[in-house]
Amino acid sequence: MxxxxxxxxxxxxxxxxxxxxxxxxxxxxxxIFDLLDDNHDGVISxxxxxxxxxxxxxxxxxxxxxVLTRNETVxxxxxxxxxxxxxxxxxxxxxxxVVDEAFKNADTNHDGSIDHNEFNALMRRVRQ
Numbered sequence: 001m002x003x004x005x006x007x008x009x010x011x012x013x014x015x016x017x018x019x020x021x022x023x024x025x026x027x028x029x030x031x032i033f034d035l036l037d038d039n040h041d042g043v044i045s046x047x048x049x050x051x052x053x054x055x056x057x058x059x060x061x062x063x064x065x066x067v068l069t070r071n072e073t074v075x076x077x078x079x080x081x082x083x084x085x086x087x088x089x090x091x092x093x094x095x096x097x098v099v100d101e102a103f104k105n106a107d108t109n110h111d112g113s114i115d116h117n118e119f120n121a122l123m124r125r126v127r128q
Contacts, residue, residue, distance in 0.1 A: 029123045033116065043113035046103050053099045057092060067091050 036044045036052045058064075060072050067089040070080050083098055084090045090098075106114045106122045114122075 025123070029120060033119050043115045044119065045113050049103050049114070050096065050099050053095070054092070057095050068095070 033044065034040070036048055038048045038051065057068065060068055062072055068084075069089055070077070070084075073080060073090075075083070080090075081088075083094060085094075103114070106118055108118050108121070
């Protein structure tokens with residue numbers, strides 16, 4: 001569920017780039033994978049995953065106050081509340097904690113990286 005949130009945020013952050021053309025899921029998934037795979041070695045390492053998730057955080061933080069509010073995300077209210085807690089905001093540390101858990105869930109073979117197959121399987125689960 002947490003990884004769903006991360007990927008929804010990633011897709012949301014990239015949506016303006018695709019406004020003119022309506023890409024297939026495969027094209028969007030490939031674009032997200034390629035953005036996360038900084039060194040283009042065909043796998044996403046934990047540092048790549050974390051570094052790029054912060055870029056997504058900064059893209060989503062429209063007012064640049066270093067916290068995400070409900071109106072800055074597309075998360076379901078219950079998931080947002082779970083991450084944000086009673087203060088109603090997600091800071092960068094909380095966001096990074098979510099990223100750690102998300103990576104562990106996606107790395108199904110526990111080799112320390114997310115390959116194309118793991119990423120594609122993850123995206124299929126996200127869309128169900």
